Amino acid sequence: MTCSRRQFLKDTATTTxxxxxxxxxxxxxxxxxxxxxxxxxxxxxxxxxxxxxxxxCGMCVKACKLENEIPYDAPVTRTWVERYVITxxxxxxxxxxxxxRDGFIDDKxxxxxxxxxxxxxxxxxPKLCNQCENAPCVxxxxxxxxxxxxxxxxLIDRDWCIGCGYCIMACPYGVRFFHPVTKTADKCNFCYHxxxxxxxxxCVQACAFDARKIGNLKDPDDPVAKTIATKRxxxxxxxxxxxxxxxxxxxxxxVR
Amino acid sequence: MSPDLVVHGVxxxxxxxxxxxxxxxxxxIQIVMYPYMTGLVAGAFVLSSLYHxxxxxxxxxxxxxxxxxxxxxxxxxxxxxxLHLQQPTRAMEPLLTPHFTSAIAAFGIVFTTYALxxxxxxxxxxxxxxxxxxQELKGKSGIANTMTRxxxxxxxxxxxxxxxxxxxxxxxxxxxLAGVGIPVACFLHGYAGFIFGSVKANAxxxxxxxxxxxxxxxxxxxxxxxxxxxxxxxxxxxxxxxRSADKSVQIHGAEKAVVFEAGRxxxxxxxxxITLEMxxxxxxxxxxxxxxxxxxxxxxxxxxxxxxxxxxxxxNLVPFILLxxxxxxxxxxxxxxxxxxxxxxxxxxxxxxxxxxxSLSFSGYMHYHIxxxxxxxxxxxxxxxxxxxxxxxxxxxxxxxxxxVPSLRSH
Numbered sequence: 001m002t003c004s005r006r007q008f009l010k011d012t013a014t015t016t017x018x019x020x021x022x023x024x025x026x027x028x029x030x031x032x033x034x035x036x037x038x039x040x041x042x043x044x045x046x047x048x049x050x051x052x053x054x055x056x057c058g059m060c061v062k063a064c065k066l067e068n069e070i071p072y073d074a075p076v077t078r079t080w081v082e083r084y085v086i087t088x089x090x091x092x093x094x095x096x097x098x099x100x101r102d103g104f105i106d107d108k109x110x111x112x113x114x115x116x117x118x119x120x121x122x123x124x125x126p127k128l129c130n131q132c133e134n135a136p137c138v139x140x141x142x143x144x145x146x147x148x149x150x151x152x153x154x155l156i157d158r159d160w161c162i163g164c165g166y167c168i169m170a171c172p173y174g175v176r177f178f179h180p181v182t183k184t185a186d187k188c189n190f191c192y193h194x195x196x197x198x199x200x201x202x203c204v205q206a207c208a209f210d211a212r213k214i215g216n217l218k219d220p221d222d223p224v225a226k227t228i229a230t231k232r233x234x235x236x237x238x239x240x241x242x243x244x245x246x247x248x249x250x251x252x253x254x255v256r
Numbered sequence: 257m258s259p260d261l262v263v264h265g266v267x268x269x270x271x272x273x274x275x276x277x278x279x280x281x282x283x284x285i286q287i288v289m290y291p292y293m294t295g296l297v298a299g300a301f302v303l304s305s306l307y308h309x310x311x312x313x314x315x316x317x318x319x320x321x322x323x324x325x326x327x328x329x330x331x332x333x334x335x336x337x338x339l340h341l342q343q344p345t346r347a348m349e350p351l352l353t354p355h356f357t358s359a360i361a362a363f364g365i366v367f368t369t370y371a372l373x374x375x376x377x378x379x380x381x382x383x384x385x386x387x388x389x390x391q392e393l394k395g396k397s398g399i400a401n402t403m404t405r406x407x408x409x410x411x412x413x414x415x416x417x418x419x420x421x422x423x424x425x426x427x428x429x430x431x432x433l434a435g436v437g438i439p440v441a442c443f444l445h446g447y448a449g450f451i452f453g454s455v456k457a458n459a460x461x462x463x464x465x466x467x468x469x470x471x472x473x474x475x476x477x478x479x480x481x482x483x484x485x486x487x488x489x490x491x492x493x494x495x496x497x498x499r500s501a502d503k504s505v506q507i508h509g510a511e512k513a514v515v516f517e518a519g520r521x522x523x524x525x526x527x528x529x530i531t532l533e534m535x536x537x538x539x540x541x542x543x544x545x546x547x548x549x550x551x552x553x554x555x556x557x558x559x560x561x562x563x564x565x566x567x568x569x570x571x572n573l574v575p576f577i578l579l580x581x582x583x584x585x586x587x588x589x590x591x592x593x594x595x596x597x598x599x600x601x602x603x604x605x606x607x608x609x610x611x612x613x614x615s616l617s618f619s620g621y622m623h624y625h626i627x628x629x630x631x632x633x634x635x636x637x638x639x640x641x642x643x644x645x646x647x648x649x650x651x652x653x654x655x656x657x658x659x660x661v662p663s664l665r666s667h
Contacts, residue, residue, distance in 0.1 A: 074263050080277045094274040094619055110273070127276075136456065142360035143349040162349050163342020165264075165282040166360055172457035174276035174616045178264040183342040239546075240456055256274075256617035 043151040044217040045190050047246040048224045048233070049126050051255075053211040056081055056124035058103040063206035065101065067191060069181075076177040077101065078188040079128040079203055084254055085109060087118045092254040100124075125255050126212060128203070129154065129175045129188035130236065130244030137167035137176060137187075146185065152217075152245060153192050158184045172240045190214060217245070264342060267635060268627055273620035281612045281624045284638045286340035288608045289646045291448045291470060292477070292601055294333040296650075298445040299478010300326035301374065301437055306521060308377075308434035314517035317664075321489075322482040323381065324663035327374050328654035333444075334367060336646055339637045359451045370437070370444050377433040379413075380426045382661050386412045407660065445474040452607060459547030459618075460554075460611040465536050472529035477600035479522045483515060484593040485654075487586060489664055515589055519579055526596070530572055533603075550618045558621060559613060563606050571599015 003011075064079045065072050081100030085093040093109045104124070107113060135154050138146050145160040146167055161184035168176040168185060179186035191201035195214065199205075204212045215224020227233070227249070234251040235244045248255075265280025300322045306312045307319030338347050354361035386408050393405035415422075446467035452458075453466025487510040494509035537555075540548060555563055575592035609624045627639035636642055658664070 071261055074261060075266060076263055076278050082274075092619070094617070096274075096277055099277040139357045140359070140455075141355055142358040142363075143346075143353050144355035160346070160349065160353075161343065162346040164337075164340070164360065165342070166358065166451075168278075168282050169455050170457055172616060174279045177278035177280075178282070178342055180261045180263045183264075256619055 042216075042218055045131065045152050045195060045245070046215055046217040046224060046228065047128065047131070047190065048213045048215060048227055048249065049246060050211050050213075050249040051123055051125050051252075052250040053209045054081065054124040054126055055209055055211075056083055056100060056104040057208070058100045059206040059208065060126060060203035060212060061099050061101040063202040064188070067194075067202035070186070071180050074180050075099075076180070076186075078175070078186070079126065082125045082127060082255075083109070083122070084125065084252065085114055085122040086120050086252075086254055087114060088120055089118075094256065121252075123250075123252065125248075125251075126203075127173070127175070127236075128246060129190070130173055130242065130246045131190060133243035133245065134241060136170040136172070136240070136242060137185075140166045140170040142166065149192075153190050153195075154187075155189055155192060156185055156187065158182050161185050172237050172242065173244075262632070262634060264634070268625045268638070270623040270625060271615075271620060272623065273615075274617055275615040275620040275622060276617055279615055279622065281609065281622055283340070283608055283612060284624065285626055285640070285643045286336040286638055286646070288601075288604045289336040289643055290333070290340075291445070291452075291474075291608070292604045293329060293336060293646065293650075294445050294448050295470065295474030295477045295600065295604075296481050297326050297329040297333050297370075297478070298441040298471070298474045299476065299480075300329060300482050301441040301478070302475050303479045303482050303518065303521070305434040305438050305441075308431055309438065312517070314513055317511060317514050318482060318486050318518055320381070321486055321663040322478075323374070323378060324657060324661055325482055325485065325650075325654055326478075327378060328657055329650045330371055330374060331653065332646060332650045334363075335649065337363075339642055339646070359447060359454060362447060366440070366444050366447060370440050373433050373437045373440055377430050377437065378661060379411075380430040380433065383412065383415060383426055384418050384423055385661075387416050387418050390416075411660070442471050446471045452611070457616060458611050459545075459551055459614075461607065463536055465532055469529065469532045469536065472525055472532060473600050473603055475525045476522060476529050477597055479518060479525065480593045480596040480600070483518050483522070484590065484597065485651075486510060486664070487515060487590055487593075491586075493664075510586055512586065515586060516584060519584070519589060522596070523576070523579055526572065526576060530568075547618060550614045554610060554613050554621070558623075559606060559610050562602060563610070567599055567602040567606055571595055571602050575599070 058081060061077055061079055061081060064070070065077060068078055070076065070078060075098065077099035079099070080096050081104075082094055082096045083100070083104050087093065093112070093114060095109045097106075131148075131153050133152070135148060138148055138154055141147075141161075142164060143160055143162055145157045145162070146154060147157070148154050158179075163178065163183055163185065165178070165185070168178070171187075176185055176187045178184070191199070191203075194201055201212075201214055204214050213224050213227075215222045215228075217225050217228065219225055228247050231249060233247040233249055235247060236251075236255070238244070263280075265282050265284075268284060269280040271279075303315070304319040304322035304326065307315040308323075312319075338344055341347055350361055351364035354364065356362070389408040390405055390412060393401050393408070396405075449467035449470030452461040452470075453463050455461045490510040540551060575595040578588055578592040578595075581588075612622060612624070614621055627635035630636035630639050630641055
């Protein structure tokens with residue numbers, strides 16, 4: 001049998017194409033997708049904040065700082081509490097000194113005294129990482145040092161983060177910062193080291209008013225999942241398409 | 257807080273009204289320098305390609321210089337990124353484990369491709385010169401001559417054929433590389449614009465026009481810097497020539513025709529850049545999305561001087577008029593070029609720092625106070641002197657490279 005060089009190349013190309021065609025109809029899965037498809041995820045950590053119950057004591061912020069070794073007096077924090085005071089002129093006066101760590105014991109908001117008669121409503125809003133389903137921080141990390149676990153929590157690999165700050169810029173909620181000691185990006189992870197052992201996050205445990213709860217969205221019997229399914233809940237900044245997983249009860253339109 | 261505990265950004269950020277606790281100016285002067293320097297690289301290359309690809313004969317002198325100068329600028333484009341990293345020892349990770357959903361992950365690939373194109377184009381353009389040098393130095397003795405000859409031998413990479421056919425092949429290769437290089441140079445810089453334009457959390461940055469605006473202003477700044485450096489070096493040589501006793505060589509300084517020809521391209525790209533920026537601004541005001549209130553208060557209020565006086569008036573309008581007025585002289589061109597370079601720098605500043613001048617809560621502001629006198633590594637790196645270091649390096653590199661690859665030849 002003879003075969004010219006041209007014919008050989010032609011046949012090779014045809015065979016490769018013919019072989020590639022059925023392959024192209026297949027869907028390639030990442031190891032994570034494969035595992036999820038086979039095992040059917042059982043957990044999706046989610047958070048419920050009841051702003052009606054928060055009194056702004058700051059115990060959650062204290063507990064978080066101690067539990068997660070965020071230097072106590074550094075002006076960065078994984079969770080914080082905001083105070084909103086709405087006056088009759090419709091203006092929102094907002095503050096969160098030291099993230100609300102020491103409680104809101106001063107009437108003044110940034111040295112401004114607000115006459116109680118002018119106040120129409122006032123409330124506290126705890127904030128933390130939203131563990132977004134479509135997390136922009138995970139998308140923009142150039143080295144994959146921040147990633148989402150199967151149970152929905154976004155984690156950071158401190159040994160691999162290069163400290164470029166792109167994730168900090170990408171987060172619409174401002175939950176990320178540079179850890180002053182490790183010099184890597186840092187944020188709330190629902191106390192992953194505790195939840196994976198069956199414990200509650202430090203802030204949830206520290207809250208005396210049940211304003212913070214953690215639950216599993218995949219478990220229909222979970223009290224948090226039930227509340228989210230049956231009550232009117234809201235999320236922060238849904239216009240960014242991040243699909244946040246911290247749900248709020250009693251969220252006011254003034255909340256930023 | 258113990259003194260050695262540094263929270264990144266606290267040093268130079270001043271907050272006003274309500275700002276989330278973790279918000280600081282995380283991207284400071286080095287991130288202003290990064291797009292500025294890559295812009296200069298891309299612009300210098302585009303200028304050299306105008307001659308090599310589109311055969312703009314009037315640009316021959318400045319084209320050779322721009323090509324070599326873009327090589328000197330190249331390493332400096334990556335330097336600001338390295339200086340701003342909190343973990344600089346891990347700088348190679350984006351190349352080793354790139355996470356391709358991130359715009360930054362493409363940096364290594366684009367940057368390397370571009371560097372290879374520039375280096376090989378220079379090689380093709382200068383191969384004949386390398387061969388000539390080797391032959392010239394062959395007979396001469398002395399260690400310095402031997403070392404120089406060895407260096408040029410390495411630079412020829414064993415290709416000694418300087419017949420007409422071989423040189424024609426060289427020229428063709430250089431032309432192809434210059435042609436391929438234009439889109440790659442634009443990509444290198446357009447992607448820097450993409451890094452900002454794709455941050456949906458930032459109301460000022462998020463715009464599909466951002467990459468195009470960045471490319472246009474990059475070309476403007478690159479052409480301006482090449483023209484300016486060309487004029488200064490040529491005039492300096494002419495000045496020295498006038499002072500020296502040797503009158504056998506006549507050096508006339510910068511060629512007016514070359515400068516004015518390049519100036520015309522500069523004006524064209526300047527118009528394109530300003531048009532796009534204005535379109536972006538008008539569109540934001542007209543659509544008036546949720547973020548417009550705070551953006552307006554920053555642009556027309558807090559940053560008014562930086563944006564409308566320094567950037568648009570002093571950096572764009574004034575040089576535009578200077579270059580268009582009749583009876584253009586070299587001196588007037590120099591003033592216009594310096595203003596244009598300043599204007600593009602202010603544009604980068606107003607994008608990078610201006611984008612962090614307001615809180616994500618849209619209820620407060622942040623002010624950036626650039627560290628002048630450094631008192632730690634961080635305040636040096638992310639301060640005035642860090643930026644000046646970045647600006648100085650390309651000129652040092654150029655003076656070294658130019659010794660072996662002479663890009664400015666007097667007539």
